[in-house]
Amino acid sequence: MTAGILTRGVDVLSALRLAAQAAASANRRLAVGVGVLAVVGSALTVAVALVSQEIVDSATTGQAVLLAAGLFGAYAIATLCLEWLNTGLTTTLAEATDHWLESTLARCVLAPPGLDHVENSEYQNQVHVLLNQRGALGGTVNTVVGATTLAVRFVVAEVLLARISPVLLVFPLFIVPTIAISGRTQRLLSRSLTAVAERTRLATMFFQTASDPAAGRELRVYGLGPEVVRRHTDLLLEVDEEQWAARLKSSLLEGATWAFFAAGLVGAIFFAVHDGRAQHSPAELLLLFVLAAQIAGQTKTASFVVGSIGRQTDAFRRYRHVRDVADRYRGSSADAPAPDRLEHGIDLVDVELRYAGASEPALRGVSCHLPAGATVALVGPSGAGKSSLVKLLLGLYEPTAGSVNVDGVPLSAIDHGRWRERTAAAFQDFTRFELTLLESVGVGDLPRSTDEVAVAGALRRAEAGSLVQHWDDGLQTRLGRSHADGVEPSEGQWQKVAIARAMLRDAPLLTVLDEPTASLDAESEYDLFHAYRRSARDRAHRTGGITVLVSHRFVTVRDADLILVIDGGRVVESGTHDELVRLGGRYARLFETQAGEYR
Numbered sequence: 001m002t003a004g005i006l007t008r009g010v011d012v013l014s015a016l017r018l019a020a021q022a023a024a025s026a027n028r029r030l031a032v033g034v035g036v037l038a039v040v041g042s043a044l045t046v047a048v049a050l051v052s053q054e055i056v057d058s059a060t061t062g063q064a065v066l067l068a069a070g071l072f073g074a075y076a077i078a079t080l081c082l083e084w085l086n087t088g089l090t091t092t093l094a095e096a097t098d099h100w101l102e103s104t105l106a107r108c109v110l111a112p113p114g115l116d117h118v119e120n121s122e123y124q125n126q127v128h129v130l131l132n133q134r135g136a137l138g139g140t141v142n143t144v145v146g147a148t149t150l151a152v153r154f155v156v157a158e159v160l161l162a163r164i165s166p167v168l169l170v171f172p173l174f175i176v177p178t179i180a181i182s183g184r185t186q187r188l189l190s191r192s193l194t195a196v197a198e199r200t201r202l203a204t205m206f207f208q209t210a211s212d213p214a215a216g217r218e219l220r221v222y223g224l225g226p227e228v229v230r231r232h233t234d235l236l237l238e239v240d241e242e243q244w245a246a247r248l249k250s251s252l253l254e255g256a257t258w259a260f261f262a263a264g265l266v267g268a269i270f271f272a273v274h275d276g277r278a279q280h281s282p283a284e285l286l287l288l289f290v291l292a293a294q295i296a297g298q299t300k301t302a303s304f305v306v307g308s309i310g311r312q313t314d315a316f317r318r319y320r321h322v323r324d325v326a327d328r329y330r331g332s333s334a335d336a337p338a339p340d341r342l343e344h345g346i347d348l349v350d351v352e353l354r355y356a357g358a359s360e361p362a363l364r365g366v367s368c369h370l371p372a373g374a375t376v377a378l379v380g381p382s383g384a385g386k387s388s389l390v391k392l393l394l395g396l397y398e399p400t401a402g403s404v405n406v407d408g409v410p411l412s413a414i415d416h417g418r419w420r421e422r423t424a425a426a427f428q429d430f431t432r433f434e435l436t437l438l439e440s441v442g443v444g445d446l447p448r449s450t451d452e453v454a455v456a457g458a459l460r461r462a463e464a465g466s467l468v469q470h471w472d473d474g475l476q477t478r479l480g481r482s483h484a485d486g487v488e489p490s491e492g493q494w495q496k497v498a499i500a501r502a503m504l505r506d507a508p509l510l511t512v513l514d515e516p517t518a519s520l521d522a523e524s525e526y527d528l529f530h531a532y533r534r535s536a537r538d539r540a541h542r543t544g545g546i547t548v549l550v551s552h553r554f555v556t557v558r559d560a561d562l563i564l565v566i567d568g569g570r571v572v573e574s575g576t577h578d579e580l581v582r583l584g585g586r587y588a589r590l591f592e593t594q595a596g597e598y599r
């Protein structure tokens with residue numbers, strides 16, 4: 001129990017420290033301004049409290065009524081101005097902090113070189129909840145300022161009450177359960193938020209599907225609109241029901257503590273007023289009721305503040321988790337340079353890859369040699385493990401057993417950034433970067449993203465040079481509907497832009513084309529692969545770079561220097577086309593069947 005309270009205390013403190021760091025990083029001057037205002041606000045509260053009883057006394061005895069009225073007026077104006085300024089500054093700072101945290105979050109998600117964290121649904125749940133809690137993260141600044149001012153006001157009110165009657169010092173005791181329960185109910189709500197995260201994420205996916213133009217076609221063709229809406233609604237109803245139960249429990253708990261507080265407050269006032277040993281002046285009695293009302297209000301605010309701190313601590317805990325995943329990578333000791341040119345090639349030694357939570361490995365016992373300068377084809381049926389092998393070669397995953405060696409050096413020892421600079425890839429589910437044509441290809445080699453000559457060369461190598469003439473604005477054409485004056489490329493045009501991106505680097509050691517042409521017919525895919533092979537030969541000559549072509553069609557990659565047939569997560573055959581045909585095994589049979597289909 002004590003350990004639990006201590007842990008929560010440490011959590012709250014570290015959340016507050018993170019919030020302060022975030023606010024200072026987002027806008028240091030504004031953060032200082034907000035801090036100064038909080039101090040001034042508190043000082044004003046203390047000042048007015050110190051003179052309040054004297055002012056009330058003067059007013060009730062008829063002395064210095066004008067002075068009293070003047071002081072109250074000045075206090076009211078100063079408080080209003082301060083409140084107005086405070087609201088403006090804290091809101092601006094909260095927004096700046098919120099934006100800073102969002103950028104930091106994006107940096108953290110992108111920091112690890114691998115994909116295992118983003119393909120992990122537990123991690124995705126954390127990020128999803130965190131994104132919905134963005135406001136809470138930024139709002140921590142307001143909470144801290146509010147809590148500080150509140151604490152000062154509360155202490156001042158207590159001191160004044162004690163001067164009227166020491167009995168009133170018991171007030172804080174009645175407040176403790178109210179405050180304590182706020183933290184507890186907050187944890188209850190946070191647990192229910194985590195429990196429903198998977199379902200809210202699914203509901204968001206259904207909503208995005210409903211508004212996605214590509215999905216829109218199938219939704220309409222199959223008349224799936226109502227079904228998508230039904231599933232989306234059902235999920236949200238389930239979420240609401242589960243959260244409603246948590247909210248009801250919280251409200252009942254809070255209601256009980258409020259009843260306790262109200263009874264305590266009334267009891268304490270009753271004893272103070274009927275304390276036979278003391279005679280209270282009308283000013284004291286007036287002050288007593290004013291302060292008691294203030295304390296009731298402050299307690300309400302305090303329980304809200306504690307609830308906010310609970311929400312924010314919860315959000316910061318998730319934020320820390322995401323940051324820790326990024327930091328784990330930053331602590332990586334992989335610092336070997338990537339070779340200037342490949343002399344020997346890439347070796348996979350008894351490699352296994354098992355995805356987190358998967359019962360079976362996607363790859364097992366894979367040992368093969370990809371010679372420097374070669375064009376290597378990976379073929380095999382759907383789900384065979386081709387893309388998984390490519391992810392290992394690109395360093396997007398680390399093998400769960402065995403190793404991938406680049407010219408004899410384990411890939412895991414090579415600095416990730418340096419390996420990235422020497423790799424390029426186009427995937428079947430390529431990204432549509434809605435930029436200019438120049439940039440959309442240029443991001444394939446960021447330092448040359450605006451180099452028109454280099455980009456035009458990459459487009460030519462991707463057999464996509466005609467795209468420049470196709471649109472009036474040439475390389476400056478804006479691609480995609482995000483731009484009011486943008487053009488919408490066809491599927492095939494987007495595909496060629498993605499392939500050109502993979503062709504931009506000058507001296508890649510590894511270029512992967514993982515079925516980016518899958519939507520083409522087999523012969524067109526063959527023609528393209530044939531053309532890419534020619535430009536691959538030129539790069540291979542300069543750097544010993546390897547080009548990996550992935551396809552589930554055996555006929556399109558027959559020219560490759562080496563063909564690896566993958567099935568069930570293993571390399572089941574390997575060799576050149578002629579060797580594999582002579583072998584008369586699986587490749588030979590499937591090649592014959594597929595060639596017959598395309599004849």
Ligand SMILES: Nc1ncnc2c1ncn2[C@@H]1O[C@H](COP(=O)(O)OP(=O)(O)OP(=O)(O)O)[C@@H](O)[C@H]1O
Pocket residue numbers: 119355356358362380381382383384385386387388389552
């Ligand atoms: N991120 C992942 N998490 C869990 N399992 C995965 C993941 N990615 C792939 N798999 C599983 O690993 C196996 C191999 O998948 P992979 O994508 O490598 O096959 P593939 O040969 O490229 O298939 P295709 O030709 O259909 O693209 C499949 O059983 C797949 O379900």
